[in-house]
Amino acid sequence: MSEANAVRPEVSTSADVTLVARGITVTAAVEVSTEFVISVRPHGEGTAWKTSVKPGDSVELYWVSGYEERTLPAKISGVDEEGDGVLWNLAATGPAERSQRRRAVRARAEVPVTMPWSDGMLSGHTVDLSEAGLRALVDGWGLPPDDGSTITVSVALNERTVHVRGEIVRHTVQGPRWLLSIKLLDVAESDGDALRRRVFQALREERAAAE
Structure with a gap:
């Protein structure tokens, strides 16, 4: 990652904004990102909740x-209403750091998977992937x-194959194939890092394809 992107989000990307006093998190588009101000446009229907924030409100x-995921403490420095939309202007109140929130980023990613089952081996590929779980389509x-x-x-994965223990959360039979939703258990730190790198690679590829 570049040093600039580690301390501020890139323009035209998405970011999550947590309104600290309310304990809610919304997704927003980053429209301005400088040392002095970060302007984000929150997604979602309606404008009342978007304009009810006020200068001085704390956000993350x-x-x-x-x-990796980064986080920056900030405060609302201004709210600009623009027709049906609204822009929140944020001013940093501290340095950017690696995020410690307990949320696994998930991405659409197709990578090969195998898993032993009933004296045989299931094989297929992931539909989506995170460091905490995956959905896989396998030949049943x-x-x-x-x-x-x-x-x-x-x-x-790109650099190696990771072997992790998982729990079947749900399964769906699709003709001769099974769609398995799997929660990963007790993932080693090195395996989690490898999974996370592949997830962020998929997110960057998805964003590049949309540009």
């Missing part, structure tokens, strides 16, 4: 930079695993 800003045979079953999942 979160964005993806490189292989026999009876699908029950929800709550534990399973070992091997995920082929």
